[in-house]
Amino acid sequence: MAILVTGGAGYIGSHMVWSLLDAGEDVVVVDRLSTGFRWAVAPAARFYLGDVGDETVLKQIFAENDIEAIIHFAGSVVVPDSVADPLDYYANNAGNTRVLLSAAIKAGIDKFIFSSTAAVYGTPDAPLPVTETAPLRPENPYGQSKLMSEIMLRDTARAHDFRYVALRYFNVAGADLLGRTGQSTVRSTHLMKVACEAALGKRRAVEVFGTDYATTDGTGVRDYIHVNDLVLAHLNSLEYLRRGGATLTANCGYGRGYSVLEVLRAVQKVADTKITIEYRPRRQGDAAFVVADAALARSVLGWTPRHDDLKTIVATTLDWERHLFQDDATDIDGLRRRLAASSF
Incomplete structure (x- = not known):
């Protein structure tokens, strides 16, 4: 299956x-x-080009493959874009789900x-690790669309022979430890990627929004969480469901946080370079402190993170950025075209 x-x-x-695939699973991909990028898909996976909201595509996939379980990543994730075009986010995230x-x-x-x-939690009530029982009050259409999907999952599980695990991610960063894939999105807004791009000269500066938060250095x-640890939580979730585990919603994070300036200092240290930093006013909806309580994932799923180390997260991000811009590539679009042309 x-x-x-x-x-x-x-x-x-x-x-x-x-x-x-490393775990010996048979894998089908739809994107x-x-x-995303076609070259980023491992060659051993069967690939279907299509929208997850297209019933015809889904019928074809289910007819041609014996699907045991679905791991659902497809969706839009940029918060400012969700504010500018909320209906697109509701359609692509909630509607397609x-x-x-x-x-x-x-x-x-x-x-x-x-x-x-x-983002389903919005701004936490206090600077404490957030548990799954915290109030759900998303502050943007992105968070709302994800909460809508969680509600649909809950109601579907009540009405049918159907079980799920919903994993609430905190800040995902880093790249594959074997260098096979990483964050390749053009114009990404992820702090770690933006900082590494700046360290390699691919961005002029890094913007820091807000320096007057009630934190040790005033930044958020x-x-x-390293992306390899995050996917491990999904593997653990799959095995949990195979064992007959009940529906579960769990946080994925390390339970400790780093400020924006701490991240930038770490990138500069690992890259052995200086980054130009430009300070901006706070952005609406940005919380001072957002850290996960992931005890549930650890105890119920048996999740044991292996890469809880800021240096490792930074180093793998930098390695991937160097890979993206190797061979004197002048822009990521040109590199993407070359990679696509040489792919399977």
Whole structure:
């Protein structure tokens, strides 16, 4: 039987595909390549070009493959874009999840792992690790769309023979330890990637939004989790569901945070260079301190992170950025075209 990975050509999805294959799984990928890359998909996975909200594509996949479980990454993730175009986010995230769930139920697929987000919590009440029982009050359409999907999952599980694990990610960063894939999105807004691009001269500067938060250095504190540890949580979730585990929603983070300036200092140290920093006013909706309480994932899923180290996260990000811009590539689009031309 096979595992269907939606959005498997994207940042986290491509890592998931490699990890599943490493574990001996049969893997099917569907991705419309709006932000992902065909070359990022491991060659051993069967690839379908299409939208996860396209019922015809899903019918074809389910007819041609014996799908045991779905790991659902496909969706839009840029918060400012969700504010500018909320209807697109509701359609692509919540609407397409509904189509996928409906098709899964019709196909008799009873195991589902969902890529959710800490954005469902909004701004925490206090600077404490956030538990899964914290109030759910997302502050932007991105977070709202993910919460809508969680609600659909909950109601589907109540109505059908269907179990799921929803993993609420905190700040995902880093790249595959074997150098096979990484964050390749053009114009990414992820701090770690932006800082590494600046360290390698691909960005002029890094903007820091807000220096007057109630933190040690005045900048926001976030829980950064290495992408390989995140995909491990998905592997643990798959085995949990295979053992008959009940529906579960769990946080994924390390339980400790680093400020924006701490991250920038770490990047400068690992890269042995200076980064130009430009300070800006706070952005609306940015919390001072967001750190996960991931005790549930550890105790119920048996999740044991292996790369809880800021230096490792920075080093793997830098290595991947060097790979992207190797051979004197003048721009990422040109490199992407060359990689695509040489791919399977």
